[in-house]
Structures are given as structure tokens and as C-alpha cells.
Amino acid sequence: MSGKEQQGSGNIQVVCRVRPFNKSELEMGSVPCVEFLDQQTIRVKLTNTDGKEKADNKQLFNFDRVFNMETTQEQIYEVAAKPVVQSVLEGFNGTVFAYGQTSSGKTFTMQGASIDDEKLKGVIPRMVKTVFQHISDAPDHIEFRIKISIVEIYMEKIRDLLDNTKQNLVVREDKQRGIYIQDVTEQYVSNEQDVFDLLRIGNQNRAVTATNMNEGSSRSHMLFMMSVSQNNLNDLSAKTGKLILVDLAGSEKVAKTGAEGRVLDEAKTINQSLSSLGNVINALTDGKSSHIPYRNSKLTRVLQESIGGNSKTTLIVTCSPSPFNDLETLSTLRFGIRAKAIKNKAKVNREVTVAELQVLLAKIEKQLEEKTRRVAQLEDYIQQLGSQLPSETNLNQQEDQTQIIDSQEEIPQNPAQISNIEEIVRSKLSDEDLKMQHNLQEQITQLQEVLEIEKNNVTVQTEKLSILRKEFTKITAKCMTLEKENENLVQRLANLNLQVSEEKLVNENKDKEIDQIHEENLKQREEMAKEIESLKQIKDNLLLKLEEQMEQLEEYEKKDSQKKAQFFLEEQKEAETYIIELKNENKLLRENQKKKDEFIQQLMSMESLSSDVKQFINTFNQSQVEVNEPEGEIFQDLKKKISFLETQLLGEKRYGHDLQKQIRSFRKEKENMMQEFKQELEKEQIKQQKKVEEVKLEYEKKIIKLTEDLQNRVDKVVELEIKLDESREREAKLQDFITSDEKTRMKKITTLENNMQDLTKMYYEQQSQSQNWKVDSQVTDNKIQRKNERIIELENELSKTKDELIQTKAKLESLKKSFSSSIGIERLKNLGTPMNQQARSPISSSNNFSQKLQAEEQEGNNQSGKDNFTQNLMQIQELNFSNNLLSANKVVKPLRGGNQKTSQTSSFQLEELKFN
Numbered sequence: 001m002s003g004k005e006q007q008g009s010g011n012i013q014v015v016c017r018v019r020p021f022n023k024s025e026l027e028m029g030s031v032p033c034v035e036f037l038d039q040q041t042i043r044v045k046l047t048n049t050d051g052k053e054k055a056d057n058k059q060l061f062n063f064d065r066v067f068n069m070e071t072t073q074e075q076i077y078e079v080a081a082k083p084v085v086q087s088v089l090e091g092f093n094g095t096v097f098a099y100g101q102t103s104s105g106k107t108f109t110m111q112g113a114s115i116d117d118e119k120l121k122g123v124i125p126r127m128v129k130t131v132f133q134h135i136s137d138a139p140d141h142i143e144f145r146i147k148i149s150i151v152e153i154y155m156e157k158i159r160d161l162l163d164n165t166k167q168n169l170v171v172r173e174d175k176q177r178g179i180y181i182q183d184v185t186e187q188y189v190s191n192e193q194d195v196f197d198l199l200r201i202g203n204q205n206r207a208v209t210a211t212n213m214n215e216g217s218s219r220s221h222m223l224f225m226m227s228v229s230q231n232n233l234n235d236l237s238a239k240t241g242k243l244i245l246v247d248l249a250g251s252e253k254v255a256k257t258g259a260e261g262r263v264l265d266e267a268k269t270i271n272q273s274l275s276s277l278g279n280v281i282n283a284l285t286d287g288k289s290s291h292i293p294y295r296n297s298k299l300t301r302v303l304q305e306s307i308g309g310n311s312k313t314t315l316i317v318t319c320s321p322s323p324f325n326d327l328e329t330l331s332t333l334r335f336g337i338r339a340k341a342i343k344n345k346a347k348v349n350r351e352v353t354v355a356e357l358q359v360l361l362a363k364i365e366k367q368l369e370e371k372t373r374r375v376a377q378l379e380d381y382i383q384q385l386g387s388q389l390p391s392e393t394n395l396n397q398q399e400d401q402t403q404i405i406d407s408q409e410e411i412p413q414n415p416a417q418i419s420n421i422e423e424i425v426r427s428k429l430s431d432e433d434l435k436m437q438h439n440l441q442e443q444i445t446q447l448q449e450v451l452e453i454e455k456n457n458v459t460v461q462t463e464k465l466s467i468l469r470k471e472f473t474k475i476t477a478k479c480m481t482l483e484k485e486n487e488n489l490v491q492r493l494a495n496l497n498l499q500v501s502e503e504k505l506v507n508e509n510k511d512k513e514i515d516q517i518h519e520e521n522l523k524q525r526e527e528m529a530k531e532i533e534s535l536k537q538i539k540d541n542l543l544l545k546l547e548e549q550m551e552q553l554e555e556y557e558k559k560d561s562q563k564k565a566q567f568f569l570e571e572q573k574e575a576e577t578y579i580i581e582l583k584n585e586n587k588l589l590r591e592n593q594k595k596k597d598e599f600i601q602q603l604m605s606m607e608s609l610s611s612d613v614k615q616f617i618n619t620f621n622q623s624q625v626e627v628n629e630p631e632g633e634i635f636q637d638l639k640k641k642i643s644f645l646e647t648q649l650l651g652e653k654r655y656g657h658d659l660q661k662q663i664r665s666f667r668k669e670k671e672n673m674m675q676e677f678k679q680e681l682e683k684e685q686i687k688q689q690k691k692v693e694e695v696k697l698e699y700e701k702k703i704i705k706l707t708e709d710l711q712n713r714v715d716k717v718v719e720l721e722i723k724l725d726e727s728r729e730r731e732a733k734l735q736d737f738i739t740s741d742e743k744t745r746m747k748k749i750t751t752l753e754n755n756m757q758d759l760t761k762m763y764y765e766q767q768s769q770s771q772n773w774k775v776d777s778q779v780t781d782n783k784i785q786r787k788n789e790r791i792i793e794l795e796n797e798l799s800k801t802k803d804e805l806i807q808t809k810a811k812l813e814s815l816k817k818s819f820s821s822s823i824g825i826e827r828l829k830n831l832g833t834p835m836n837q838q839a840r841s842p843i844s845s846s847n848n849f850s851q852k853l854q855a856e857e858q859e860g861n862n863q864s865g866k867d868n869f870t871q872n873l874m875q876i877q878e879l880n881f882s883n884n885l886l887s888a889n890k891v892v893k894p895l896r897g898g899n900q901k902t903s904q905t906s907s908f909q910l911e912e913l914k915f916n
């Protein structure tokens with residue numbers, strides 16, 4: 001695999017999916033709050049409360065891909081997840097995670113409605129197929145090992161969904177393994193079914209609750225992790241790709257989901273960890289943060305490699321199309337846009353095994369062997385061709401000879417030769433001659449010394465020259481680099497100035513921002529405190545009101561019952577009076593009955609009396625017939641009385657009948673009245689009951705409304721409290737940030753300012769130095785030029801001297817010859833001349849000698865030997881003079897600054913250079 005293939009740096013892929021309307025949304029006749037402009041662009045249409053679209057509503061979002069409501073599970077998988085899975089099979093780390101509001105379709109996307117349904121199964125079951133398909137298509141020498149782990153992050157605890165006993169796992173970091181969950185269950189799998197079984201177990205153990213928004217709302221973030229290790233049995237290489245598929249818990253508004261109690265706590269934790277995820281994304285993308293707060297939540301810690309690390313990552317943002325959720329959809333899309341800017345650096349996780357290295361070593365050894373064999377073959381071939389193979393040392397020498405050493409011009413002067421000549425001359429010359437010769441020798445030595453000095457000077461000068469040349473080139477180079485450095489420094493200085501001013505500006509802005517945020521926070525806090533206070537007041541008022549209303553209700557109920565009781569009492573009273581009346585009437589009736597009975601008895605007694613009377617009358621009548629007439633009158637009276645009594649009886653009977661009738665009608669009336677009363681009473685009772693129930697219902701409704709209101713307010717209070725906590729946290733962080741970051745920034749600024757001052761100083765120093773250097777270089781240039789001139793002069797003089805020396809030598813040679821020949825003649829002539837007369841200074845003695853010669857000349861001893869001698873003497877004088885002149889010239893005439901001094905300086909300089 002090439003290096004390019006092994007590296008994969010790029011942004012996180014972000015795709016957006018909008019789910020279809022659910023049943024209740026369809027029933028409401030909702031119109032989508034999103035519009036799909038093309039395959040990459042989506043627009044959110046925000047509406048006012050009247051349902052009309054808001055003015056200036058251009059909420060456009062661009063993603064790597066936008067999936068509309070009709071998108072199938074397969075389409076999502078092919079575009080969003082399959083490339084990541086394929087990267088994992090190549091040895092990369094890969095992550096696919098779904099983010100969105102509760103009930104927006106995260107679980108549907110990641111797992112699907114059913115893992116067994118071909119159409120509805122989600123990313124996880126589909127991925128399994130791709131992996132096992134790849135394994136079955138892979139060549140035989142590739143060995144695969146697949147491990148599965150499933151965990152959930154619930155209430156900031158990592159729970160192992162494959163082992164219920166592991167309830168609080170720990171995240172660790174390792175150089176080799178990267179970020180990993182310690183002790184998590186890693187189950188080896190060998191086929192698709194194994195994975196599905198584990199998935200089922202994991203789903204069974206996952207925390208799910210029904211909320212107002214979702215029947216099966218995930219209360220945790222679920223992470224499905226798969227590691228795919230591959231061993232190549234041929235080259236023994238190994239690589240491991242890790243895949244993480246994340247079904248996040250949904251962000252939710254507690255007011256909408258109706259969360260309370262435990263569910264509310266869950267919602268708080270979910271929202272908190274999602275906001276930590278948002279913070280990490282912000283820190284990664286704002287381009288300013290040096291610290292990424294991965295450790296603020298378990299979720300971000302586990303996903304550290306996936307967000308901004310070694311992973312190929314796809315984020316699926318899921319949205320609801322309902323206008324009811326438009327603001328949540330908007331914030332989800334904004335989250336996706338921020339995440340899109342994250343850059344990851346994925347690389348193949350290759351493991352270099354010992355076995356692999358051994359194979360590599362064996363390969364290299366084999367190559368080496370082949371190369372050695374080839375060399376031997378080539379050597380044979382060369383020898384066969386008759387060529388000599390260079391030995392190793394020759395080869396080394398050849399290599400060493402690459403350095404060219406400058407050879408110095410040899411001066412034609414040989415001290416050995418001179419010493420030879422000296423000896424010959426010494427053996428042949430007399431003392432005076434020897435003296436002369438000695439003088440000459442001295443002169444020659446002087447000349448040689450001068451020559452030597454000059455030679456040394458020249459060497460020194462040449463060396464100096466080369467050193468100076470080198471120095472000059474160095475200085476020039478240095479000057480150039482300094483100039484460059486200077487330019488860079490100026491540039492840097494300008495940049496630093498810019499940076500500092502920018503930093504200052506940024507700082508000022510930040511300060512302003514911080515102040516603003518601080519102020520805003522304070523305001524918000526005040527507002528929130530006020531709001532909370534007012535809400536508390538409202539809550540208290542509501543509670544008071546509720547209590548009052550409850551009291552009123554109780555009072556009302558009391559009053560109602562009192563009223564009812566009174567009403568019943570009155571009714572009872574009425575009924576009682578009525579009953580009393582009826583009783584009275586009954587009494588009357590009974591009295592009448594009594595009377596009637598009495599009367600009937602009377603009547604009966606009267607009837608018996610009348611029958612007695614009748615009997616008596618009959619007996620009387622019978623007896624009347626027998627007795628007399630006057631008794632007939634009594635009878636008549638009795639008859640009248642009887643008839644009167646009979647009419648009275650009849651009247652009484654009628655009266656009795658009437659009374660009975662009356663009693664019957666009274667009874668009927670009473671019964672009817674009782675019936676009516678009962679009916680009315682029942683009706684009234686039902687009415688009252690209905691009324692009571694209505695009132696009760698009304699109150700219950702009111703209570704429910706008030707409780708709902710109260711709950712909403714409590715929710716609001718909770719939300720506000722969460723917000724307050726968050727803003728407090730934010731403020732605390734800001735404070736930290738302000739204190740720590742600001743301090744470091746201030747430090748940075750001061751160090752930058754110091755640096756700037758130093759740099760400015762340095763810049764000026766450098767400038768003055770470079771100026772000095774320029775002057776120095778000019779001076780050195782001039783010096784070099786002068787020295788060059790002087791060297792040329794010296795060289796000329798040297799060559800002159802050399803010529804002269806050669807001439808002198810030649811003359812000396814010829815002189816020696818003629819001297820030796822003439823000395824013989826002279827000796828013969830001046831045998832009586834004392835030796836001490838000749839022992840004077842060379843010049844004076846030679847002058848005397850010349851005077852003598854001149855005298856002899858004048859004397860006319862004109863022999864050829866004598867002429868020669870004179871000529872030679874003249875020549876010697878000339879030579880002496882020129883030599884003196886030359887030596888005077890050479891020794892006295894100083895080089896610039898004095899010859900000795902220069903030679904001293906140069907030797908000093910040389911010492912210095914040697915030392916350097």
C-alpha cells in the first residue's frame with residue numbers, strides 16, 4: 001500500500017436526513033418546514049404563529065449530501081456509511097454517528113425499525129453484511145479477527161451492554177491502542193448471525209423510555225464498536241481497523257417531552273453531554289482554541305479519535321420536517337455545519353510484527369547475497385579482460401586525492417649548494433678573502449634572511465590574503481546572510497508588530513467580548529434571577545391561588561353541603577310540617593273514625609235500641625190491641641223520636657260516608673303528594689349531584705390546568721436553572737479562561753513586547769554592525785587592495801632580487817674564477833705586503849685596495865690580469881653597494897605600518913588564526 005493510501009486527512013463528512021411525517025403530524029396536516037433545493041442544499045422555512053413564513057428567512061445549509069423524506073435505508077447506507085466501513089477494512093479507524101433532536105430518526109437510521117427486515121434495517125446490520133462479504137472475497141492468505149463491543153453512556157457512566165455487571169467502565173489512552181475502554185467485553189464473532197445476536201442483547205439492555213415525543217426514546221448514547229484485525233500470512237504484516245457506530249441520545253426540550261423525575265434527570269445529562277460535544281466541535285473549528293475539552297464528558301472522551309483525530313468520520317444529522325420542531329431542526333443543521341469544518345487525520349493502523357521484520361531481514365540478506373555474487377562475477381570478468389583490479393588502499397587513496405592541495409612556487413635557492421660553495425671558497429681563500437667572503441657571506445645570509453623574511457612575508461601575506469579572501473567571502477556571505485537576516489528580522493519585526501497590534505486588537509476585542517459576555521451574563525443572571533424570582537412568585541401565587549381555590553372549593557362544598565343540608569332541613573321541615581299536618585289530619589281522621597265508630601256504635605246501639613224499640617213497639621202494638629188508646633200517643637212520640645233518630649242516623653251515615661270519602665281522597669292526595677315530593681326530591685337530588693359533579697369537574701379541570709401551568713413553569717424554572725447552571729459554568733470557564741488565558745496572553749504580550757524590543761535592539765545593532773561590517777569590509781577591501789599592490793611590488797622586487805641574486809651568483813661565480821686566477825698573480829706581486837694592512841673593513845680595505853690598484857694603474861703596470869682584477873673589484877664594489885642599497889631598501893622600507901610590525905602582526909594574526 002502506498003503512503004498516500006495509508007494517510008487519509010480530510011474533513012468530517014456530514015450528511016443530513018429528514019424523516020417523513022409521523023402519524024400525529026400527518027393528522028395535524030403539517031406542511032414541511034424544510035425545502036430540498038438540490039442534493040446538497042436544504043432550507044428551513046421558519047413560520048410565524050399565524051403560519052405565514054417569516055420575512056427574510058434564508059436559512060440555507062450545504063452538506064455533503066441531503067436526503068429527503070423518501071430516502072431509503074439502503075441509500076443512506078451506501079452514501080453515508082459504506083465508504084467508512086470500507087476504510088475500516090483497509091485498516092483505518094472509522095466512525096459513523098447520528099445526531100439530532102429526539103424522535104428525529106437516529107435509531108431508525110443507525111439500527112433500523114427491525115434488524116431482520118431487508119428494507120427497514122439500518123446502518124449497523126447493513127455494515128455487518130459488507131464486512132463479512134469482504135472477508136469471504138479476500139484471498140486465502142489474509143486472516144481476519146473480528147471483535148464486537150457494545151456500550152451505552154447513561155447518566156455519564158459507561159455501561160457494558162454485553163455484560164450487565166460492568167456498570168461504570170473507564171476510558172484509557174495508550175500509545176499503541178489509542179483511546180480505549182478498559183475491561184469492556186470484546187466478543188469474537190465469525191458470522192453475521194453472531195453480530196445480530198449481540199445486537200439483540202445490547203438492545204435489550206439499553207435504557208429506553210416512552211416520552212411525549214417518542215414511544216421508544218433512547219435515554220443513552222449507544223456505541224457499537226467493531227475491531228477488524230487482518231494478518232497477511234505471506235508477508236506476516238498486520239493491520240487493525242476500528243469502527244464505531246454511534247446512536248446518540250436525542251437533544252430534547254423537557255417542556256415538549258414532558259420529562260419529569262428520573263426522565264428529567266436523564267434529559268439534563270443527555271443535553272449536557274451533547275453540549276460538551278458541541279463545545280469540542282466549536283473548539284476544533286474556531287481556529288483559536290489551543291485546548292480541546294475532550295475530557296469534559298465521557299462521550300467526547302470516547303469519541304476523541306473520531307472528532308479531530310485518527311479516523312474517517314461521517315456525521316448523519318437527522319431532522320424532523322414538522323413546523324412544530326422547526327427551531328430544533330435549525331439548531332441540528334447548524335450543529336452539522338460546524339462539524340463539517342472539523343479536519344481529521346486518519347492513518348492505517350499497521351502493526352510491525354517481529355515475524356514481519358524477520359521476513360524483511362531475510363529478504364534483504366538474500367538481496368545482499370545476490371549483490372555479492374554479482375560483484376564477484378564482475379571482478380572475474382574484469383580480470384579476464386586483463387585489467388588490474390584496484391586494491392582497497394588504492395581505492396581509498398584515490399578517494400583521498402580528491403582534495404587538491406595548492407603547491408607553493410619553489411624559490412630557486414638551495415642552501416646546500418651555497419654551503420658547498422662556501423666550503424670550497426673557504427678552503428681556497430686567504431683570511432682576508434675569507435673575511436671578504438665572510439662579509440659577502442654575511443651579506444648573502446642577510447640577503448637570504450631578508451629573502452627568507454620576504455618569503456615568509458609573502459607566504460604570510462599569501463596566507464593572509466587567502467585568509468582575508470576567505471574572510472572576505474565569509475564576510476560577504478555573512479553580510480548577505482546578515483542582510484537577509486536583517487530583511488527577515490525587519491519582516492519579522494513588521495509581522496510581530498502586526499501580530500502584536502492584532503493580538504492587542506484581538507485582546508481588546510476579546511476583553512470587550514468578555515466584558516460584554518460578563519455583562520450579558522450578569523444581566524442574564526439578573527434577568528434569570530428576576531425571572532426565577534417572578535416565576536417563584538408566580539409559583540407561590542399559583543400555589544396560594546390553588547390553595548385559595550381549594551379552600552374556596554372546600555368552602556363551596558361546605559356551603560353547598562350546608563345549603564343542601566338547610567335545603568334538606570327546610571324540605572324536611574316542610575315534609576315534617578306536612579307530615580304533622582297529615583298526622584293531624586290523620587288524627588282528625590282517626591278522631592272522625594272514632595267518632596264514626598262511636599257513632600256507628602251509637603248507631604248500632606240505636607239500631608239495637610230501635611230493634612228493641614221495634615220489638616217493644618211490636619210487643620206494644622200487640623199489647624195495644626189488648627191495652628187502651630192513651631198509650632198510642634206515647635207510641636206516636638216514640639215513633640217520631642225514632643224517625644228523627646233514623647234520619648239523624650242516616651245523616652250520620654252519610655256524614656260517615658263523606659268522611660270516609662274525604663279520608664280516601666286525603667290519603668290519595670297524600671300519597672300523590674308524597675310521590676310528587678319524592679320525585680321532586682329525587683330530581684332535585686340528581687340536579688344537585690349533577691351540579692356538584694359539574695363544579696367538581698370544573699375544579700378538576702382548573703386544577704389540571706393549574707398543575708400543567710405549574711409544571712410548565714417548573715419546567716421553565718428547571719430549564720432556566722439548567723441554563724443558569726450552564727451560563728454559570730460558562731462564566732466560570734470564562735473566568736478561568738480570562739484568568740489563565742488572559743494571564744498567559746498578557747505574559748505572551750509582554751514577552752512579545754520584550755522580544756520586539758530585543759529584536760528592535762538587535763535590528764539596530766545588526767544594522768550598525770552591518771554598517772560597521774560594511775565599513776570594515778571597505779577598509780579590508782582597501783587594505784587588501786593596498787596589500788595586493790604591495791605584494792605585487794614585493795613580488796616584483798623579489799623577482800628583481802632573485803634576478804639580481806642570480807646575477808650576483810653568476811658574478812660571484814665568475815668573480816671567484818677570475819679572483820682565484822688573479823689572486824695567484826697578485827700574490828706573486830705583493831708577497832712583502834703586511835697582512836694586517838689588508839685586514840680592515842671590507843669597504844675601506846677594498847677602497848685602499850682600489851687606490852693601490854689605481855696607483856698601479858697610474859704606474860702603467862698594464863697587464864691583463866690587473867685589468868681583470870680592477871674590473872672585478874669594481875664589480876664587487878658595485879655589488880656591495882647594490883646589496884647594501886637592497887638590504888637597506890628591504891629592511892628599512894617598511895610595509896604599511898612597518899615591516900617588522902606587520903610581520904609581528906601577521907605572525908600574531910597567524911597565531912590567532914591557528915588558535916581559531
Ligand SMILES: Nc1ncnc2c1ncn2[C@@H]1O[C@H](COP(=O)(O)OP(=O)(O)OP(=O)(O)O)[C@@H](O)[C@H]1O
Pocket residue numbers: 018019020022100101102103104105106107108109113214216217218219248249250251318
Ligand atoms: N426515515 C424514517 N422513515 C420512517 N419512519 C421513521 C424514519 N425515521 C424515524 N422514523 C420513525 O420515527 C420514530 C422516532 O424515530 P427514532 O426512535 O429513530 O428517533 P430517535 O431520534 O432515535 O429518538 P430518541 O432520540 O428519542 O431516541 C420511530 O417510530 C421511527 O420508526
